[in-house]
Amino acid sequence: MKYVIGVDLGTSAVKTLLVARDGTVAAEASREYPLYHDKSGWSEQDPEDWVKGTIDALQALVRESGADPADIEGLSFSGQMHGLVLLDADNRPVRRAILWNDTRTTEQCREIERTLGDRLLKVTRNPALEGFTLPKLLWVRQQEPESYAKARCFVLPKDYLRFRLNGQIRMDLSDAAGTLLLDVAGKRWSDEVLRAFELPADLCPPLVEAGAQTGTLTAEAAEATGLSADTRVFAGGADNACGAIGAGILKPGLTLCSIGTSGVVLTHEPDASADYAGKVHFFNHGKEDAFYAMGVTLAAGYSMSWFRNAFAKGESYDTLLAGVDEIAPGSGGLLFTPYLVGERTPHANAAIRASFIGVDGSHTRTHFARAVMEGITFSLNESVDLFRKAGKTVSTIVSIGGGAKNPTWLQMQADIFQADVVSMENEQGPGLGAAMLAATGCGWFPSLDACAEAFVKRAKTYRPDAGRAERYEALFRIYQQVYAQTREMNQALSAFRS
Ligand SMILES: Nc1ncnc2c1ncn2[C@@H]1O[C@H](COP(=O)(O)OP(=O)(O)O)[C@@H](O)[C@H]1O
Numbered sequence: 094m095k096y097v098i099g100v101d102l103g104t105s106a107v108k109t110l111l112v113a114r115d116g117t118v119a120a121e122a123s124r125e126y127p128l129y130h131d132k133s134g135w136s137e138q139d140p141e142d143w144v145k146g147t148i149d150a151l152q153a154l155v156r157e158s159g160a161d162p163a164d165i166e167g168l169s170f171s172g173q174m175h176g177l178v179l180l181d182a183d184n185r186p187v188r189r190a191i192l193w194n195d196t197r198t199t200e201q202c203r204e205i206e207r208t209l210g211d212r213l214l215k216v217t218r219n220p221a222l223e224g225f226t227l228p229k230l231l232w233v234r235q236q237e238p239e240s241y242a243k244a245r246c247f248v249l250p251k252d253y254l255r256f257r258l259n260g261q262i263r264m265d266l267s268d269a270a271g272t273l274l275l276d277v278a279g280k281r282w283s284d285e286v287l288r289a290f291e292l293p294a295d296l297c298p299p300l301v302e303a304g305a306q307t308g309t310l311t312a313e314a315a316e317a318t319g320l321s322a323d324t325r326v327f328a329g330g331a332d333n334a335c336g337a338i339g340a341g342i343l344k345p346g347l348t349l350c351s352i353g354t355s356g357v358v359l360t361h362e363p364d365a366s367a368d369y370a371g372k373v374h375f376f377n378h379g380k381e382d383a384f385y386a387m388g389v390t391l392a393a394g395y396s397m398s399w400f401r402n403a404f405a406k407g408e409s410y411d412t413l414l415a416g417v418d419e420i421a422p423g424s425g426g427l428l429f430t431p432y433l434v435g436e437r438t439p440h441a442n443a444a445i446r447a448s449f450i451g452v453d454g455s456h457t458r459t460h461f462a463r464a465v466m467e468g469i470t471f472s473l474n475e476s477v478d479l480f481r482k483a484g485k486t487v488s489t490i491v492s493i494g495g496g497a498k499n500p501t502w503l504q505m506q507a508d509i510f511q512a513d514v515v516s517m518e519n520e521q522g523p524g525l526g527a528a529m530l531a532a533t534g535c536g537w538f539p540s541l542d543a544c545a546e547a548f549v550k551r552a553k554t555y556r557p558d559a560g561r562a563e564r565y566e567a568l569f570r571i572y573q574q575v576y577a578q579t580r581e582m583n584q585a586l587s588a589f590r591s
């Protein structure tokens with residue numbers, strides 16, 4: 094049997110999948126790594142932790158599957174987006190990576206808007222948001238000039254990981270789209286943006302398609318992982334692009350919901366003609382010449398993991414969420430907004446923070462757990478709502494990510510989104526999407542679409558219940574008021590955050 098590997102470099106962990114030629118997942122291995130929040134709004138990781146975790150996970154994958162390394166033909170990547178990894182002349186990181194959910198760059202975002210005006214949206218197709226890469230580059234240049242002086246090139250998280258496995262510095266278009274330095278429709282680095290900020294063109298790595306082969310494993314990487322040095326390495330893509338591939342979102346009319354650390358609602362765009370006026374992100378897909386639009390909830394799964402770590406440390410999600418299905422929609426009048434680290438869609442605001450509204454003496458921890466699930470899903474529904482208002486039909490949503498492991502949450506998504514929600518046999522869509530890029534690159538299939546026919550396996554469809562949907566519609570209208578009602582208070586409270 095021949096195999097490929099998909100490596101998903103997530104925010105909470107790296108997840109590796111060994112996938113056989115018929116699309117069956119033969120083995121899985123993952124390793125967690127820490128997040129550093131040294132100050133309020135900061136979020137960093139050590140690139141060395143990604144490399145160690147991945148090598149460890151790959152070793153375990155090869156060892157525990159018993160697969161012959163010679164039969165593992167290709168490997169590709171899916172990665173958390175936007176994180177800035179600045180490299181020195183020897184390609185060593187000059188500081189820790191600043192991640193997608195780090196919001197320290199509000200000032201730099203305003204500077205980008207002032208400098209580029211309406212050209213920003215025209216060229217990069219996106220507004221200036223704290224999570225994107227360009228504001229982070231400007232922050233390091235202004236705040237840590239000694240680190241910036243050492244920097245020769247920047248890459249994104251999975252590009253650094255790939256470099257450590259194949260020795261080549263490259264960036265794929267789907268990830269480059271989230272830097273605010275790419276001419277998204279033209280598929281090239283924007284000279285105009287680089288010039289406007291006096292950034293040298295060679296700071297940007299060579300661009301490739303997500304499906305392009307970028308060499309093979311180095312001898313050292315092969316030795317460390319137990320893989321063969323002949324294993325072909327394919328560039329891979331942004332986790333949301335790969336999640337879309339792994340869920341079969343390869344043609345118009347299909348929508349994805351992913352609840353990982355972040356949460357996204359994403360629709361396929363066949364070309365760059367759609368204009369959402371910057372209300373949602375607009376990026377290059379991992380499928381050549383296609384695009385996607387998406388709304389992002391910054392703290393989706395992160396709200397659940399925060400809740401667990403703060404109030405039930407050490408418990409499994411299954412234990413934490415036991416009993417939530419016995420509580421009626423609305424959690425007994427308890428509402429949660431998931432703005433733990435600020436928000437992106439529909440409220441681009443780094444200063445907003447989360448709330449529980451309506452706490453009652455009768456509420457138990459289970460009410461709080463259900464309210465957290467509902468609040469995250471209401472936030473994602475703001476993106477569904479935005480797409481519907483822009484004229485998209487959203488009737489079937491494929492749901493992936495850690496949040497899709499819980500059947501009550503999947504039914505809740507159907508009831509709140511008022512759409513059929515489809516789960517996958519394997520909820521690890523981004524890793525599967527990465528494996529599909531490798532499988533197609535190895536020539537197993539003539540196209541990603543053909544690969545999807547064999548690899549994308551739907552498990553169950555959750556249909557909305559009319560009664561619950563009606564109740565949630567009323568609750569959603571109340572939920573939508575919380576942002577405006579708490580914005581000023583949170584702005585004032587920001588002075589008290591450390
Ligand atoms: N069994 C579960 N039930 C409900 N939610 C879960 C479960 N397992 C994981 N999650 C949620 O999924 C999140 C992790 O999802 P994952 O897709 O692995 O994230 P990432 O790609 O960002 O590392 C956790 O933060 C948690 O909120």
Ligand SMILES: O=C(CO)[C@@H](O)[C@H](O)COP(=O)(O)O
Nearest residue numbers: 103104173174193353354355
């Ligand atoms: O910032 C974004 C998308 O714009 C995030 O979706 C990151 O790409 C991280 O993803 P997860 O770790 O939550 O999968």
